[in-house]
Amino acid sequence: MPEGDNVYQAATAMHAALAGKRLAASDFRVPSFATLDLAGWTVIEVLSRGKHLLHRLAPPGSGAQQEHDDAGRLSIHSHLSMEGSWQVYAAGQRWRKPGHTARVALTAEDGTSAVGFSLGVLEVIPTAQEGSAVGHLGPDLLGPDWDAARAEANVRRQPERAVGLALLDQRNLAGIGNIYRCEVCFLGRVHPATPVGRVPDLPGIIATAKRLLEANKSRPRNTVGGFGPRNSTWVYGRAGQPCLRCRTRIEHSTLAEPTPGTGTHIGETRERDIWFCPSCQPLR
Template identity: 55%
Template sequence: MPEGDTVWRAARDLQAALAGAELTRTDFRVPRFATTDLSGRVVEGVASRGKHLLIRIAPGPGDDEGWTVHSHLKMEGLWHIYNRGERWRRPAFKARAVLETVSRQAVGFELGILRVLPRSGEDEAVGYLGPDLLGPDWDPAEALRRLEAVPERPVGLALLDQRNLAGIGNVYRCELCFLVGVHPLTPVRDVPDLPRLVDLSKRLLEANKSRSRRITTGLAGRDPLWVYNREKRGCLRCGTRVVHELVGDNELELRDLYYCPRCQPPPDLGEAASGAGTLEG
């Protein structure tokens, strides 16, 4: 499941393959940008912003400013890098973007969002995001302030909201709540040590950003996660059956939630599971 660490690696690999090279062909396979042609322009660089990916392209003849290819992987998306002429490892009908240079080819498959924006449009696309856990703008005090701004919101929903801190997805929110011993539906105001949770979020993503396999247990073998997707195997710490629920701010935003009822005893919630606000990706 793509989260901030996955997108960070994608940006790193695309940067190595494309930065400084001239595009010889571009192909955007979404109706709105199907006729957009950025060939002849140079890729200036690639950056991740939370779970968003920004490929920045220099101005070309007649352009007033540069361009940004903005993508979000959502649930199934990914970018592949190939040598020119190399066979794709995914079906061509799943490709949404193709960026070619003289020697390389970057292909975005099943991208949840794909847009080609003037450089000035970047802020509109990602400016709402909170501090990026893996970015140069990381600011733990600001992330803490944003989380605390809605104290009644369940912490498991607040962590997923990219307006608070950018880069946490479903796996990390479940594992983080487990690691600090907090039930994910605990209101933010009742989390015993919220600064520790923010600090652990940063450290966990940093530890995993260069790994091909996400690990939260310190065990690189068959048990890399404590509770996520372990409803049939039990909590890795105590063996208690892991609870799996669908929780969200509304019926359209339900997402998988995993927790250990023994290691993370539930608070007296009432209707707290409904949260406050909406999730932003």
């Protein structure tokens, strides 16, 4: 399940492989951009924004070294959603995923390529208009705009909302997915259904989320600090197994809230899976 650390790793790998290189070919396999040809464009940088990815490109002959001039530049905006991924390949290397799941392939002149598979969102927009795609996001836990105080203020705006839902809302803070949501609630000894206004140490939970994502952004994810050779999470996905703290059996449930859609979606709800220890995380 891609979360902020996975997206950061993908951006880092693609930036290392493509930044400063001209594209020999682009292949968009979505109707809206099927005829778009970015051959000759130069990849300026690849970066993450929460769970979103941005490939920034300069047009042919534009002087790619002018880092802060967005005029005429384009950004490939993508979101991995639940099953998406980006992979980097050396020249001539076979893809590790089925070709029919590829949504875009970018190939540099040296043969290096980056391929996006099963992407939930894929669009090409002017770089100057990136705000339309990611401007709604709160402070990025792994980004230069991180601001713990602003993230806390965003979460506190809805004191009756379950903290487990508020932490997943990317408008509050960007990068936390369901795994980290469950793990930081456990580490903070807070049930995910606890209203935000009743959380004893909200700054501590946010700080823990920041610490975990920073620790895992350059390695395979592990939230328990190496506790046991087979344990990489405290509670996530461990229903029925003993708590690593108190040996009480971990429980699984769901949190539900209205879908923020319109039209036919009004009144619908969506459920989010949660895992927790009923002893370490009593519901307040």
